Amino acid sequence: MPDVVFVEADGNEFRVEVASGTTARDAAVNSSVPGIDGDCGGVCACATCHVHVDPKWIDIVGTAAPGSVEAGLIQFAEGNTDASRLACQVTITPELNGLVLHIPKGQH
Numbered sequence: 775m776p777d778v779v780f781v782e783a784d785g786n787e788f789r790v791e792v793a794s795g796t797t798a799r800d801a802a803v804n805s806s807v808p809g810i811d812g813d814c815g816g817v818c819a820c821a822t823c824h825v826h827v828d829p830k831w832i833d834i835v836g837t838a839a840p841g842s843v844e845a846g847l848i849q850f851a852e853g854n855t856d857a858s859r860l861a862c863q864v865t866i867t868p869e870l871n872g873l874v875l876h877i878p879k880g881q882h
């Protein structure tokens with residue numbers, strides 16, 4: 775199974791084994807990774823699963839599609855950057871083994 779590494783703002787890392795087809799949000803919540811609340815259950819309606827994709831991975835993961843609901847929510851997420859994604863919209867595949875996602879200081 776692919777591994778995903780979640781990195782807290784203070785540098786603390788959580789490496790999670792993720793079944794392919796699982797979203798990064800579900801992987802984090804199911805593994806009790808702090809800082810990924812995912813309040814809406816993963817339906818792209820809350821932005822409490824905001825992450826910054828590591829620069830080494832952003833070209834592979836891709837950015838939120840312009841004009842998408844995800845991109846609209848990211849605009850209002852605290853600390854958003856060009857590397858912002860909503861973890862519920864990132865589906866883990868074998869190609870994403872080793873993916874590094876940085877968790878913002880806050881989600882609200």
Ligand code: FES
Binds near residue numbers: 811814819820
């Ligand atoms: S879990 Fe709500 S937007 Fe991702």
